[in-house]
Amino acid sequence: MNIYVGNLSRDTSEEQLRQAFSSYGEAKEVHIITDRYSGESRGFAFVEMRSKEEGQAAIAGLNGTELNGRTLNVNEARPRERGGDRGDRGDRGHRGRGRW
Numbered sequence: 141m142n143i144y145v146g147n148l149s150r151d152t153s154e155e156q157l158r159q160a161f162s163s164y165g166e167a168k169e170v171h172i173i174t175d176r177y178s179g180e181s182r183g184f185a186f187v188e189m190r191s192k193e194e195g196q197a198a199i200a201g202l203n204g205t206e207l208n209g210r211t212l213n214v215n216e217a218r219p220r221e222r223g224g225d226r227g228d229r230g231d232r233g234h235r236g237r238g239r240w
Contacts, residue, residue, distance in 0.1 A: 141195030144217040145185045148172065149208035152181070156207070161187055164201055165194025186217055 145157065154170045161167040169188040172181050189195035195216070203214040 141189045141192045142217040143187045143189060143195055143199060144213075144215055145187055145202075146183070146213035147210050148181060148183050148185055148212070149210045150181045150183065152185075152208050152210075154185075157185055157187065160202060160207055161189065161198050164189070164198035166190040 148157075152172070154172055157172065158167045158170045161170070166189065167187050168190055170185065171187075172185040174180060175182055187198070189198055199214050199216065202212055205212055
């Protein structure tokens with residue numbers, strides 16, 4: 141089960157997050173999302189738990205608790221949307237061209 145963890149302190153390490161989740165089962169993967177340019181934490185992470193039951197226990201146990209001075213938002217991660225309708229972006233910057 142993939143879990144979203146929000147409102148992380150920028151000082152939180154992946155190891156600290158792994159330890160927080162270890163009380164509820166095995167955290168197979170912990171990934172704190174960082175800014176691609178500065179390398180600093182963006183304040184959220186994803187944790188993959190071994191089973192759905194462990195994931196649900198972790199969500200129930202950790203949501204609203206404090207870690208490094210911040211109250212965590214912990215819930216099941218939603219699949220990332222890719223592609224699809226992106227609005228009218230296709231014709232921006234092309235007004236008047238080809239109308240000679």
